[in-house]
Amino acid sequence: MKPRLIISVSSEQDYINAKKYAPDLIEIRIDLLGEGEDNILEECRGNCDIPLIGTIRSLGEGGLFDGSADEWYERIEPWIPVCDYIDLEMPYSGFSRGIRDCGKKVIPSVHLDYMPDDDELTSLERSMRNSGDIPKIIVTPEDHGDVIRLSEFTLKCAKPVITGVMGAEFRWARALCCLFGSYGVFCHAGNPASQGQYHIDEMREILSLLDVSDNTGIPE
């Protein structure tokens, strides 16, 4: 399977717009939704033929959620029936079993404002894989050497895995992570959820021009 193109959405309008671009998945950034959350939830309940990721990004990892673990679960619970995947930051990993018992896949995630060394990357991936299905490790490179290390880690680690970068300086590394086997890449459809995201049409073109083969480790 080729890398998945994922559109992150943070409003009902984003969600309606995203579907026009035929992404492989849509990520609902629940922490960023305003008062329209109920509307978008109803819309998703109705019919969404595109698999959904439910994400509540905490303040400490670049999002807006600033509550307890129980408050996190209270917020995500209504979304579990309509999502296919749930993003789970490490402090909430205790909810993983219950979410998986609902037949959903878990994306354990970590967002680091630095570039870990190789041992830390390997240790993170192994521990995250114990609590979910597709570990997601997003880092902040300091130089090109860090991007090369992230690429090599992506190529060599167990699959599936999602790797990526935060910030604008090395945003091009998002495509490299796909080249070396990341399960997917987060894009936007006009309203970026994070700095450095490419529009889905841009990323689709980049990956097409790079003729990215299937390194995700997931059969078609």
Ligand SMILES: O=C1C[C@@](O)(C(=O)O)C[C@@H](O)[C@@H]1O
């Ligand atoms: O983990 C990620 C990656 C991301 O932060 C990005 O930089 O594209 C966007 C988030 O919505 C998503 O959950």
